[in-house]
Amino acid sequence: MVKKIDINFGNVKGVVELLEEEAPKSSNLVWNLLPIEGKPFQTFESGREIFLQIPDPEPDIIPENQTIHQIPGDVFIYYKPSIYVEPDWPEIKRHSAVIAFSYGRDTQVRGTYRPLAVNIVGRIVEGLEQLEDEAVRLRNEGVDKISFTKHR
Numbered sequence: 001m002v003k004k005i006d007i008n009f010g011n012v013k014g015v016v017e018l019l020e021e022e023a024p025k026s027s028n029l030v031w032n033l034l035p036i037e038g039k040p041f042q043t044f045e046s047g048r049e050i051f052l053q054i055p056d057p058e059p060d061i062i063p064e065n066q067t068i069h070q071i072p073g074d075v076f077i078y079y080k081p082s083i084y085v086e087p088d089w090p091e092i093k094r095h096s097a098v099i100a101f102s103y104g105r106d107t108q109v110r111g112t113y114r115p116l117a118v119n120i121v122g123r124i125v126e127g128l129e130q131l132e133d134e135a136v137r138l139r140n141e142g143v144d145k146i147s148f149t150k151h152r
Contacts, residue, residue: 003031004151005075005122007101009040009050010134010143014127015151016075016101019120023065026077026119030148033059036099037147042139048072048104050135051080052146054097061097061119068115070102072132075122078109099148103132 005016018027036054043049049070054077061077070076079095100109101124109116124131137143 003027004125005030005034006147006149006151007075007124007127007131008145008147008149009131010137010146012127012130012134014101014124014131016122016148017125018122019065023119023121025062026064027121029059029061030077030099030121031150035147035149037145037149040138040143040146042135043100043109045110047102047107048132048135049100049102049107049109050131050138050146051098051100052148053080054099058097063117063119065120066117067120068108068117070107070109070118070120072102072104072107073124073128074102074120075124076100076102076109076118076120078116078118080109080116101131103128103135 003018007014080098
């Protein structure tokens, strides 16, 4: 049976199927971190990406099922350069583990000077259009919370 995750984002919900065959370690890592919730961020350097910082302690994200070309509906984890999360962090904090999803074709996760490879851990199979609409609302009005939880 395929493991599923719910994304509750503002006023909408999406369902993600984990890619356990393509990314067994990464999808298991995400599954064991759930539930994860907090303030969502709309990236500006990478296109149409919504991300949530994974709380400490930071997980050990190893390269698996990686790409620099994300497509709408991809759910992924990676280390985001801290300048794009909290620019005031001390220099010793070089990156932050995040879970994210892409909601548009013009997405390419970027580091400071180049694309970053991310681990694709799942695909949104329900609610992508609603998540996209809510992401646009986040850009314009703000959204207080996003959560990733085990599907019920």
